[in-house]
Structure formats: structure tokens, C-alpha cells
Amino acid sequence: MSFQTVPMFPGDLYDAASRFASQAAAAAPGPSSAQVRGQQWSKVLEMGWPAVLVPQAQGGAGGTLPDLAAIVEATARQSLNLPIIERCAVAPALLSALPQERARVLLEQVAAGEADLACAVQPDLLRGLDALAGPDGSWELEGTITLDMSLAASHTLVHVPAAQALLVLEAAQMPPPAMRYRSVDGRELADIALRRVRVPASQLLGSGAQVQPAVDKALDLGALMSAAEVVGALGALIEQTIAYLKTRTQFGVHLSTFQALRHRVVEMYVQYESASGLVARIVHDGVEKGQLASRDVSLAKAYLGKVGRFGAEAAIQLHGGMGMTEELLSARLAQRMLSCEFEYGDRFSHLTRLVDRGLAHSAQELHDEPVPA
Amino acid sequence: MSNTDISVDYEAFRREVRDFARLSCPPALREAVCSNQKLGRKEFSAWQKILFARGWAAPGWPRAEGGTGWDLRQRYIFEEAMAQLDCPPQYHHGIGHIGPVLLHFGTPEQKRRFLPGILDGTHWWCQGYSEPAAGSDLASLKTRAVRDGDAYVVDGQKIWTSHAHEADIMYTLVRTSTEAKKQDGISLLLIPLDTPGISIRPIKTIDGWHHVNEVFLDNVRVPAENLLGQEGQGWRCAKFLLDRERLSPATVPRLARLLDQVGELAAAEQARHAATRDLSSLAERLLTAQAEVRAASEMLLSAIDEEMRGSLRAAKASALKLYCSELGQRIIEIAFDAIGPDRVRRFIPMRDMGDAPTGAEWIHNYLFFRSRTIAGGTTEVQKNVIARELFGA
Numbered sequence: 001m002s003f004q005t006v007p008m009f010p011g012d013l014y015d016a017a018s019r020f021a022s023q024a025a026a027a028a029p030g031p032s033s034a035q036v037r038g039q040q041w042s043k044v045l046e047m048g049w050p051a052v053l054v055p056q057a058q059g060g061a062g063g064t065l066p067d068l069a070a071i072v073e074a075t076a077r078q079s080l081n082l083p084i085i086e087r088c089a090v091a092p093a094l095l096s097a098l099p100q101e102r103a104r105v106l107l108e109q110v111a112a113g114e115a116d117l118a119c120a121v122q123p124d125l126l127r128g129l130d131a132l133a134g135p136d137g138s139w140e141l142e143g144t145i146t147l148d149m150s151l152a153a154s155h156t157l158v159h160v161p162a163a164q165a166l167l168v169l170e171a172a173q174m175p176p177p178a179m180r181y182r183s184v185d186g187r188e189l190a191d192i193a194l195r196r197v198r199v200p201a202s203q204l205l206g207s208g209a210q211v212q213p214a215v216d217k218a219l220d221l222g223a224l225m226s227a228a229e230v231v232g233a234l235g236a237l238i239e240q241t242i243a244y245l246k247t248r249t250q251f252g253v254h255l256s257t258f259q260a261l262r263h264r265v266v267e268m269y270v271q272y273e274s275a276s277g278l279v280a281r282i283v284h285d286g287v288e289k290g291q292l293a294s295r296d297v298s299l300a301k302a303y304l305g306k307v308g309r310f311g312a313e314a315a316i317q318l319h320g321g322m323g324m325t326e327e328l329l330s331a332r333l334a335q336r337m338l339s340c341e342f343e344y345g346d347r348f349s350h351l352t353r354l355v356d357r358g359l360a361h362s363a364q365e366l367h368d369e370p371v372p373a
Numbered sequence: 374m375s376n377t378d379i380s381v382d383y384e385a386f387r388r389e390v391r392d393f394a395r396l397s398c399p400p401a402l403r404e405a406v407c408s409n410q411k412l413g414r415k416e417f418s419a420w421q422k423i424l425f426a427r428g429w430a431a432p433g434w435p436r437a438e439g440g441t442g443w444d445l446r447q448r449y450i451f452e453e454a455m456a457q458l459d460c461p462p463q464y465h466h467g468i469g470h471i472g473p474v475l476l477h478f479g480t481p482e483q484k485r486r487f488l489p490g491i492l493d494g495t496h497w498w499c500q501g502y503s504e505p506a507a508g509s510d511l512a513s514l515k516t517r518a519v520r521d522g523d524a525y526v527v528d529g530q531k532i533w534t535s536h537a538h539e540a541d542i543m544y545t546l547v548r549t550s551t552e553a554k555k556q557d558g559i560s561l562l563l564i565p566l567d568t569p570g571i572s573i574r575p576i577k578t579i580d581g582w583h584h585v586n587e588v589f590l591d592n593v594r595v596p597a598e599n600l601l602g603q604e605g606q607g608w609r610c611a612k613f614l615l616d617r618e619r620l621s622p623a624t625v626p627r628l629a630r631l632l633d634q635v636g637e638l639a640a641a642e643q644a645r646h647a648a649t650r651d652l653s654s655l656a657e658r659l660l661t662a663q664a665e666v667r668a669a670s671e672m673l674l675s676a677i678d679e680e681m682r683g684s685l686r687a688a689k690a691s692a693l694k695l696y697c698s699e700l701g702q703r704i705i706e707i708a709f710d711a712i713g714p715d716r717v718r719r720f721i722p723m724r725d726m727g728d729a730p731t732g733a734e735w736i737h738n739y740l741f742f743r744s745r746t747i748a749g750g751t752t753e754v755q756k757n758v759i760a761r762e763l764f765g766a
Contacts, residue, residue, distance in 0.1 A: 123649070124714050124715075146718065146719065179719075179722060179723075179724070180722070180723040180724065181718065181719040181720055181721060181722055181723060182581075182720055182721040182723060183717060183718045183719070183720050184581070184717045184718075184720050184736060184740070187718075188723075189718050189719060191719070250508060250509045250510035250513075251509070251510045251513075252510075258753065260753050260756070261753065313743065316579070316743050316747075317743070317746060317747065317751075317752075320508055320509070320747055320751060321503070321508055321532070321533050321744075321747060321748070323743075323747070324578045324579055324580070324743065324744050324747065325576055325577065325578055325579070326577040326578065326579055327576075327577065331579050332579075334579070335579055335740075338717070339717050339718070341713070342713050342714050342717045342718065346650075346710075346713060346714055348650045348651060348652055348654070348710070349649055349650040349714075351651070351654075352649060352650055352651040353649075355651070
């Protein structure tokens with residue numbers, strides 16, 4: 001019986017997501033195409049994943065953070081490049097945190113699978129963004145946003161920090177991309193230049209002092225889920241690396257007999273147990289306290305940045321020449337783990353946030369015990 | 374071996390090569406090198422032609438064979454100047470691999486046919502060694518060459534063949550006998566890549582560049598006069614270079630130059646995002662790398678002295694190679710961290726942007742450098758080789 005890592009959030013939802021991911025990967029092995037991703041996303045909508053974090057009152061499943069984390073963890077294992085975190089976590093969280101009626105209506109559409117929301121809210125994907133209010137309550141949007149275009153979206157949420165506004169753009173209002181890119185992990189991204197794009201008042205989802213905290217909460221959720229994604233990918237990587245070393249022979253013996261290689265896998269495993277423990281704890285704490293602690297999220301992201309880097313580099317090295325090829329799932333998982341660090345803030349930006357906001361406290365405080373003065 | 378001419382004026386030599394580097398490198402080539410872009414046949418051949426015109430086509434070859442006759446110290450000075458002034462490195466398969474093997478094992482006819490094209494950069498070589506089941510254990514290779522009249526008929530598959538897609542000819546290790554010890558059944562065959570029966574399939578690597586390929590050989594007829602050395606001598610030919618050219622004078626200067634560039638990048642990125650993304654912790658890594666580059670320089674210089682005196686131990690040469698592989702990875706990783714948020718996502722433009730650098734070169738290079746501890750002998754294998762010398766077993 002080959003070694004399997006123990007997931008952070010086992011259960012029916014993990015199993016279902018795992019099955020979906022395996023079947024999706026088997027049906028279309030290798031880096032996916034837009035058409036394949038579209039088919040996969042139809043199944044995602046059927047399974048109701050965008051509705052998991054939407055309250056029942058808004059037509060959602062009223063699920064919990066561990067529910068979504070189970071989905072993220074399981075699908076991470078196949079490097080499918082579906083925008084699950086963006087559309088099933090960040091978008092619903094952002095809309096839920098805004099009091100406006102329009103936000104609630106859009107949230108219900110998301111839960112019903114009628115709206116598919118891309119998000120331009122990560123600060124480093126917004127450049128020179130501003131929105132000027134017009135006399136009729138409309139807004140004129142200016143600046144550049146970088147979007148994940150791997151999957152078509154019906155709407156795009158755009159955070160404009162300079163105007164303290166959260167706007168929603170419909171697909172038809174989006175200018176064509178100024179430049180398209182392939183990311184390291186095989187996603188399609190685009191720079192979109194917004195030049196005096198007029199947005200009617202009806203598309204303002206939030207304004208004023210309430211917007212930034214709502215965005216921050218959604219970004220914290222995105223960050224924690226991206227940490228969960230790294231854990232899921234690392235677990236799969238350990239299993240695949242063990243399987244590879246047990247089958248590959250050179251000099252008449254299996255590579256798994258070489259001590260140097262065994263030890264490297266052990267190091268990956270130790271990192272897996274520590275990282276999965278930490279991320280699971282922060283998710284459960286979030287449920288217990290009703291909200292995520294920013295400090296914990298930043299610590300997790302800072303740590304998982306290193307864990308992801310270590311795991312990716314180890315997996316590549318242990319697979320030898322094959323580890324450098326995109327044909328190999330393990331190599332693609334490594335690319336994904338390297339890229340995950342830069343989603344929702346890399347370790348340097350999270351460490352900066354921790355230091356700046358005086359959030360760097362002692363390790364003891366993580367356990368919610370009073371620290372003697 | 375190298376000349377130990379104690380009357381060489383190394384300072385005058387240094388001035389001479391630096392002047393050449395400054396004046397002879399076309400701006401477009403320098404720009405490509407300076408921005409750490411991937412170089413291919415076009416760039417390497419252009420530079421080789423310029424070196425050839427200067428009489429410097431083969432820094433490591435004897436003068437009588439078209440080489441410069443320089444000693445190791447001069448070769449180091451040359452490589453240092455080329456690195457510091459952003460001239461292209463020389464592509465190693467022709468000048469550095471098959472050329473010296475031809476010089477030592479080739480017939481006069483083979484030298485006449487092949488050496489000129491290597492020297493002037495018009496004939497382009499690639500290496501057909503590894504196979505899917507024969508990587509670290511190269512001696513277990515299976516590509517078969519059966520003598521049939523005046524030709525060998527070759528069947529099999531090679532993998533990780535760098536630049537096969539733009540090469541003219543492949544120097545190939547083939548199995549000509551299955552009887553003796555496996556190394557003794559290997560021969561070295563020079564196979565033109567336009568021979569019928571050869572197909573080349575590109576391998577997509579995680580660095581987003583195209584270097585390596587699979588080469589499939591199906592009933593490929595190769596003239597018997599393309600056998601280099603005797604049948605069964607192929608392994609000895611392959612080992613010949615490993616035993617002779619144990620030091621690579623180019624590696625350390627290139628790392629030193631890379632580190633300078635990475636330092637500039639880190640400073641620029643720190644200035645751009647200081648408020649939200651403090652990169653001051655990169656300073657420790659940069660300074661440590663500076664110390665390590667200086668240490669590598671000293672290791673190389675002392676190894677050059679020892680090699681010229683005939684006292685260089687194999688373990689030290691291997692240790693330097695290992696040290697430089699890992700140091701290179703650490704240096705480029707600093708760049709990856711510095712510019713990651715900008716270019717990990719906006720990695721490969723989906724429209725031809727021409728040759729202007731975008732910053733994504735750092736990401737390509739970080740991923741490419743992961744192969745430094747895999748290609749040409751994994752670090753695990755190299756450590757075992759060194760350990761056998763240290764422990765005597």
C-alpha cells in the first residue's frame with residue numbers, strides 16, 4: 001500500500017473534490033486548455049462550490065471555512081489551474097462583507113451559478129487605479145489591472161483604493177487586454193488598460209470607509225486558502241516522489257534505496273506535517289472566533305512561502321531530468337507551489353505587514369494563553 | 374596539457390583581452406548577454422566567428438591545431454574579461470567536447486572534415502548521450518549500432534539533447550556490443566542530423582525556454598568512417614574530457630557578474646516597493662553570496678595553480694564544480710525573490726515582444742538553474758564520487 005499523506009480536512013467534501021480533480025486530470029492530462037477548463041468549471045458549478053461560503057439566507061450552502069479549505073486542498077493535488085479561491089472564496093467573502101443591496105443581489109447570483117466573478121483586488125495587480133465620480137453618480141475608471149483570464153467571467157470586481165470604492169464591471173464593459181501572458185504555472189493572465197471607462201452608479205457595490213476592511217478580510221481569506229493550496233500540492237508531491245523513486249532504477253537498483261534521496265523525502269514530509277498542522281489550526285481558529293486573525297494569516301503565508309519553495313525545489317531535484325519537464329505532474333505541481341507564494345502577497349509583503357502593524361509577537365501568543373506581563 | 378611559460382606577461386594579456394572584449398562584441402549580442410536572455414545557435418555562432426577572426430576560436434586547444442596555446446591562467450583571464458564585459462560564453466559542445474576528443478582520437482581525415490567547422494562556428498554539434506533509462510547510469514545505454522557493410526545501422530532514442538533542434542550533427546554514444554562489460558560495448562559515432570530515420574521532438578521544460586529534445590533513431594545508416602576511435606572505445610572517449618578538463622575557468626567569473634546584476638536588481642526592486650514589501654533581508658543573502666563568490670574565485674585560482682603544477686586532486690575540482698552549481702542557484706534565487714511578484718504571473722508574453730528584456734528573464738533563469746544540480750551529473754552522484762576519494766572507498 002503506497003504512502004498517502006493525511007489531509008487537513010478529510011471527509012465527504014474532500015473525497016468528492018478529490019474524485020472530481022482526479023477524473024478531470026485523467027480526462028485531460030497535462031497543462032489544460034481554455035476549453036477543458038470551461039468543461040471542468042461547469043462541473044464545479046454543478047457541485048455548487050461558489051455557493052459553499054454564501055449564507056443560506058442568500059441562497060448559498062451556508063458552509064464553513066473548513067468546507068472550502070477541503071475543496072482547495074483536494075483540487076490542489078492535480079494542478080488544475082481553476083480559479084477556485086478567487087471565485088469561491090474571495091468574491092463571496094467580499095460581497096458578504098458589504099452592506100449594499102447590490103452586493104447582496106450579486107452574491108445571490110453567485111450562489112445560484114448565474115454570475116461568475118473575477119476579482120481585481122490584490123494590491124499588486126492594480127496599477128495607477130483611480131475612479132472619478134461623475135455628476136449622475138456614475139464613475140470614470142482609469143488605470144491598469146491584471147486579471148486571471150484562465151476562465152471566462154461574467155463580472156469583475158474592481159477595488160479602487162484611491163477612491164475608496166468597490167465597483168463591478170460586466171464582461172461587455174471590459175476593454176480587450178493590452179497584453180496577455182502565460183504565468184509560470186500555466187495560467188493565462190492579462191493586463192487590461194482602463195481608459196476613462198464609464199461605470200454607472202448601479203455598479204457601485206461599496207464606497208467609503210467600509211470598503212478597505214471588507215477587502216482586507218477577503219484578501220486574508222484568499223491568502224489562507226492559497227496556503228492551504230500549497231499544503232495540498234505538497235502532500236501530492238510527496239506521494240508522487242515516493243512512487244517515482246520506488247519505480248525508477250539506475251545502476252540496477254531502485255533510487256529509493258539511496259539514503260540521500262530518502263532523507264530528502266523525509267524532510268519534505270516533516271515540512272508537510274508542520275505546515276498542514278499550522279494551516280489547519282488557523283482555519284479552525286477562524287471558525288471558533290468567527291473571523292480570521294490577520295497576524296496568523298500573515299505568519300502562515302510567510303511560512304508557507306518557504307515551505308512551498310523547499311518542497312518544489314526538492315521535488316524537481318528528486319525527479320532528476322524529468323523534474324525539469326512540463327509533461328510531469330510533479331514538475332507542474334512544483335511550478336504551482338512556486339507561483340502560490342506570490343498570490344495574495346508573498347512572504348516579504350506579509351513579513352512587512354507583520355512588522356509594520358506591530359503584529360510580530362511571541363510564538364506563545366499563538367495559543368491564546370495570557371502572556372505574563 | 375597547458376604551457377607553463379613563466380615568461381607570460383599576464384597583465385599585458387589581461388589588457389589585450391579586455392580591449393578585444395570592449396571593442397569586438399556587437400551591441401545586440403552584448404544586450405542579449407547582459408539581460409540574461411537565452412542564447413542559441415545564432416548568437417553563439419556569431420560570437421564564434423568573431424573569436425575565430427581574432428585567432429581565439431579555441432582557447433584550450435594546442436596552437437598547432439588552431440588553438441591559442443594559452444595556459445590555464447590565461448584562459449581564466451580571458452573568461453573573466455568575457456564575463457565582466459558581457460560577451461557571450463562559447464558554446465561548449467563543439468569547442469569544449471567533441472573538438473578535443475577529435476584531436477586526441479580522430480583520424481587525420483576526420484580532423485580535416487570536422488575541425489574547421491568547429492573552429493569557425495559554421496558547423497553545429499549536439500550531444501547524444503542520455504537515454505530515458507540511462508541517465509546517471511549512462512553506461513547502461515541501449516541505442517544500438519550494428520555494422521552493415523560500410524555503415525552502421527542505428528536504432529534507439531536519446532534524451533536531453535540540448536539544441537538538437539538547431540544542430541547539424543550529433544556525437545552519439547551507441548552500443549556496438551552486448552558481450553563484454555557494458556562500458557566496453559560502447560562506441561562514439563558522429564551522426565549527421567539530416568540522415569533519414571531521425572526525428573527530433575522538443576521537450577517542454579519548466580523554465581519556459583526550449584533547450585532540450587528527444588532524438589529518435591529508426592534504422593539510421595551512418596557511414597563507418599563516422600566512428601570516432603575504435604569500436605568499444607566510446608566510453609573512454611567520453612571520460613577523456615572529464616579527466617582532462619577538470620576545471621571550467623568560465624563558471625566563477627560568470628557567477629560574479631551575475632551576482633553584480635542581481636544586487637542591482639534587488640536595490641531597484643527595494644526602491645520600488647519599500648512601503649509594502651521590505652526586501653532588506655536580501656542584503657544578508659547578497660553579502661553572503663559575495664563572500665562565496667570570492668571564495669569560489671580563490672578556490673579556482675589555487676586549483677589552476679595546482680593543475681599547472683600537476684598536483685590538483687580530483688576531489689577539489691569536483692568540489693569547486695559542486696560549490697558553483699549550488700552557489701549559482703542561491704544567487705539567482707535572490708533575483709527570483711526580488712522580482713517574483715511582478716514576473717511570475719506576467720511570465721511569457723503571448724505576443725512577440727521582440728528582444729527587449731522584460732524582467733521575466735530572471736524567472737526563466739531561476740527555473741533553468743534548478744537543472745544545475747541535475748544536468749551533467751547530479752549533485753548526489755558527484756558527492757558520492759568526492760566521498761570515495763575522501764574516504765578511500
